[in-house]
Amino acid sequence: MQKVKRLALGMSPQRLVLVQTVCLLVSAFVIFTVQASAVIRFQNRSLYINNSTPGASTQYKVSLTYNNQGVYTTTVGSIDLLFCWDPIPSEQVSIYNPVDHHPCVTPAGLDVSHATLSAQTGETGFTILSQTTNEIVLTRTPGPAAETPSTYTFDNIINPVDTTHSFAIRLSDYPSTDASGTLINLGSVLSQATNGVALETQVPGILVFCVAAQVNDNCLGTSGGNYTDMGTLDPTKTLMATSQMGAGTNATGGYSIVAYGTTMQAGTHVISALSTPTQSAPGNSQFGINLVANTAPLLGLDPAGSATNTHVDANYAIPNEFTFHDGDEVASAPNVSFVKKYTVSYIVNTPPDIRAGVYTTTLTFLCTGRF
Amino acid sequence: MKRLFGYLSAALAVLFIAASVMPVSAATSGGSASLSISPRKNYVINPGQTITDKLTIGNLDNADDLHLSLRMIDFTFTNQSGTPKLNLAQNAPRTPWSLIPFTTLPKDLTIPAGTSKTVNYTITMPKNQGAGSYYSAILYQAGGANGGNVALSASGVTLVFASVPGTVNENMTLQKFGAYNSKDNGTTGSFVFIDTNEQPKMVAYALKNQGNVFESPAGNVIIKDMFGHQVANVLTNSTQSLALLGQTRLFTSCIKTVQQKIQTEGGTSKNTNCASPGLKPGRYTASLDVLYGQNGNQTHEITKVATFWYLPWWFLAAVAIVIGLLVWGFFWTKRKLQAAVKGTTYRKGKGVHRLWRK
Numbered sequence: 001m002q003k004v005k006r007l008a009l010g011m012s013p014q015r016l017v018l019v020q021t022v023c024l025l026v027s028a029f030v031i032f033t034v035q036a037s038a039v040i041r042f043q044n045r046s047l048y049i050n051n052s053t054p055g056a057s058t059q060y061k062v063s064l065t066y067n068n069q070g071v072y073t074t075t076v077g078s079i080d081l082l083f084c085w086d087p088i089p090s091e092q093v094s095i096y097n098p099v100d101h102h103p104c105v106t107p108a109g110l111d112v113s114h115a116t117l118s119a120q121t122g123e124t125g126f127t128i129l130s131q132t133t134n135e136i137v138l139t140r141t142p143g144p145a146a147e148t149p150s151t152y153t154f155d156n157i158i159n160p161v162d163t164t165h166s167f168a169i170r171l172s173d174y175p176s177t178d179a180s181g182t183l184i185n186l187g188s189v190l191s192q193a194t195n196g197v198a199l200e201t202q203v204p205g206i207l208v209f210c211v212a213a214q215v216n217d218n219c220l221g222t223s224g225g226n227y228t229d230m231g232t233l234d235p236t237k238t239l240m241a242t243s244q245m246g247a248g249t250n251a252t253g254g255y256s257i258v259a260y261g262t263t264m265q266a267g268t269h270v271i272s273a274l275s276t277p278t279q280s281a282p283g284n285s286q287f288g289i290n291l292v293a294n295t296a297p298l299l300g301l302d303p304a305g306s307a308t309n310t311h312v313d314a315n316y317a318i319p320n321e322f323t324f325h326d327g328d329e330v331a332s333a334p335n336v337s338f339v340k341k342y343t344v345s346y347i348v349n350t351p352p353d354i355r356a357g358v359y360t361t362t363l364t365f366l367c368t369g370r371f
Numbered sequence: 372m373k374r375l376f377g378y379l380s381a382a383l384a385v386l387f388i389a390a391s392v393m394p395v396s397a398a399t400s401g402g403s404a405s406l407s408i409s410p411r412k413n414y415v416i417n418p419g420q421t422i423t424d425k426l427t428i429g430n431l432d433n434a435d436d437l438h439l440s441l442r443m444i445d446f447t448f449t450n451q452s453g454t455p456k457l458n459l460a461q462n463a464p465r466t467p468w469s470l471i472p473f474t475t476l477p478k479d480l481t482i483p484a485g486t487s488k489t490v491n492y493t494i495t496m497p498k499n500q501g502a503g504s505y506y507s508a509i510l511y512q513a514g515g516a517n518g519g520n521v522a523l524s525a526s527g528v529t530l531v532f533a534s535v536p537g538t539v540n541e542n543m544t545l546q547k548f549g550a551y552n553s554k555d556n557g558t559t560g561s562f563v564f565i566d567t568n569e570q571p572k573m574v575a576y577a578l579k580n581q582g583n584v585f586e587s588p589a590g591n592v593i594i595k596d597m598f599g600h601q602v603a604n605v606l607t608n609s610t611q612s613l614a615l616l617g618q619t620r621l622f623t624s625c626i627k628t629v630q631q632k633i634q635t636e637g638g639t640s641k642n643t644n645c646a647s648p649g650l651k652p653g654r655y656t657a658s659l660d661v662l663y664g665q666n667g668n669q670t671h672e673i674t675k676v677a678t679f680w681y682l683p684w685w686f687l688a689a690v691a692i693v694i695g696l697l698v699w700g701f702f703w704t705k706r707k708l709q710a711a712v713k714g715t716t717y718r719k720g721k722g723v724h725r726l727w728r729k
Contacts (some may be wrong), residue, residue, distance in 0.1 A: 024511055048667035052415060061667075088591045100480065102591070130561065163413075166589045168662070175495070187669040190589060190662040201520025210405030210431060211525035217430045219405045228521040243523055251410045252610040256454040264520060288665050309644050311555040329454055334556045335610060335643050346521055360520050368508070368528035368616070369452035371585075371613045 040172055040185050043067050043147060047189035054161040054193040055109055061153045062189060066123060071184050073175050077142030078359030080172045080179040083110055083134040087188040103121060105215040106134040109161030115154040122150025129178060139177045159193045166192040188338065205251035208339055209367035212244065218339045219246040230348055233359065237281045239348040240299050245365055248339030253370040256332040260364040263287045264348060266357025271348060278319035286349040288322025291330055291342050296320045300345030307338035322347050403432035404513050405527035409489045414533045419498035428511065430486035437482040440512045440514030451577060451621035455500050455530060455610050457508060468616060470494060470507035470531055494533060502537025504584040539665055541582040546619055548659050550679035551575035556645055557623030566682040572645040574605055575623040576658055580614040597654040607661060652686040655679050
């Protein structure tokens with residue numbers, strides 16, 4: 001009582017409201033913390049496809065171990081095998097989850113409607129109750145399932161034809177004989193059709209790349225040759241040049257352009273490469289590039305083209321600041337991209353005491369797909 | 372003799388000075404430096420099997436021929452991204468996963484202007500080769516030139532991945548998962564727990580591959596609001612990106628995407644950009660469920676739940692104003708009530724309970 005009184009007496013209304021607000025926020029945090037629901041999964045699930053060529057008629061072997069830990073029954077009368085793009089089983093539709101957010105989309109080309117159960121080990125006694133293009137229901141007289149590794153081999157399954165997508169078999173077992181009612185275990189196995197060497201079933205991935213003094217849109221022509229003459233070195237002024245490159249791809253992995261080479265050098269004498277983005281300063285030993293429009297000096301252009309998902313790396317995207325490091329990525333696209341035209345700006349500054357010589361470099365711009 | 376030596380010395384000096392100050396202008400162009408290639412090849416090769424595949428290389432330049440030199444090189448990963456780190460040095464040591472010893476490839480090619488050429492190459496997997504993943508890259512070098520201060524060279528690369536089936540060691544561990552902020556569709560960015568500037572447009576997870584095969588996990592991220600309503604179902608790794616051997620790979624996915632059709636040689640594709648997901652201020656829960664596993668090997672599943680808040684500044688300001696108004700309203704009402712009931716007013720610093728007890 002005394003404690004309550006002290007608390008009450010010692011707290012101004014402002015503090016009281018503050019404490020109440022904090023308590024409310026903490027309570028809300030605790031109340032709304034959603035716990036992941038526990039789902040009992042089959043153990044040691046795997047899928048072996050004897051021939052993963054797209055569209056091939058082949059044998060599938062599904063392996064699993066029944067999991068009896070925490071299940072409401074160990075009596076198994078049926079197994080459902082649902083073939084979908086999305087490996088995640090659907091949540092039960094409820095007022096909180098009124099829409100099935102994991103609808104099963106049948107992988108294009110897949111057909112299990114003529115599959116036969118050719119072998120089974122572990123928990124056995126199953127036969128095919130029903131089958132459609134993308135679903136097989138196995139049934140048996142309901143009986144207890146032990147936690148032993150089991151395999152089910154199916155012949156005459158026709159593979160999906162799309163090699164750009166993995167696909168899954170959603171597995172679930174039931175005490176009923178027709179895969180109805182509440183499931184006991186669930187889980188998915190994942191696999192993928194692999195392109196046959198001589199079989200092109202999809203649009204082939206293409207990577208387009210060009211480099212020159214000037215390049216046309218879509219790399220359909222170049223001009224100005226493959227070298228850039230920067231003029232005579234002069235400690236009072238910055239030597240400048242530009243070149244262009246174009247890159248684009250229809251591959252979902254996108255592309256990456258990396259610059260390889262050395263700084264400018266004449267024998268053992270070198271002009272220092274700028275290791276960090278730095279402004280051009282005549283009279284200093286500097287060699288650097290960037291891929292954006294500059295105003296000091298007036299040089300270069302911003303990337304051009306309708307692709308909206310391309311990216312110039314941060315160190316090479318600062319106007320009026322230049323850098324160069326062998327092996328740096330200078331531009332990239334994270335996925336499919338129209339041909340984008342990049343203008344590379346080069347600057348060279350030299351100190352007054354630079355040793356005489358013809359300073360040169362060879363830069364290799366390398367465009368690669370991403371993995 | 373002395374005079375001759377003097378003339379020669381003078382001539383050499385003039386040559387040296389000329390070489391020092393004059394730019395090199397005579398140069399030969401290396402022809403076309405405009406090519407189209409296949410960016411990636413994937414194979415399943417059994418031990419003892421030889422596969423022969425075709426490489427189609429296009430010269431997009433309508434004026435000059437394309438002179439190419441081809442060679443196989445090894446590569447590994449660059450940080451957490453899908454950018455390969457190529458071993459370009461001629462004498463670079465081979466990686467344990469190299470395909471170079473198994474590959475036969477033409478060395479030089481000339482492709483006339485505006486045409487394409489298809490060449491065969493083979494990969495022969497030795498009979499005793501163990502199950503696992505092997506990868507190297509085909510380097511196409513073009514456009515070399517002599518002359519100028521800066522000579523340019525263009526190179527393209529085809530990444531080649533081969534899997535030898537069998538029992539393999541697969542082991543991926545989740546390093547990080549959550550909402551992800553990126554201005555460039557995931558090329559760069561960072562994980563975010565509370566976002567006050569803009570709605571997180573991406574989710575991401577980092578998986579470390581400690582097995583002996585490259586992996587391409589697939590699955591979903593379900594995002595729910597603080598009331599348990601599902602607001603997004605994000606398909607992850609739809610581009611079939613790979614985590615290479617030893618790599619910690621970051622997989623990013625847009626919560627909501629917009630697509631742009633792209634017409635390229637041979638067909639139409641779509642590129643993807645992240646769009647605003649339309650999140651309302653509040654707390655969100657993201658549930659990750661991804662699977663991975665090679666053909667015939669155990670399917671592994673990784674699950675994780677993460678939370679993030681979207682609390683924009685305008686929302687925080689609005690909440691502060693509302694709380695301020697509530698506090699002000701509370702005391703205003705209390706004063707009015709006290710004045711009406713007891714004929715007195717609240718005195719600052721005395722405490723509300725004490726006043727009520729009086």
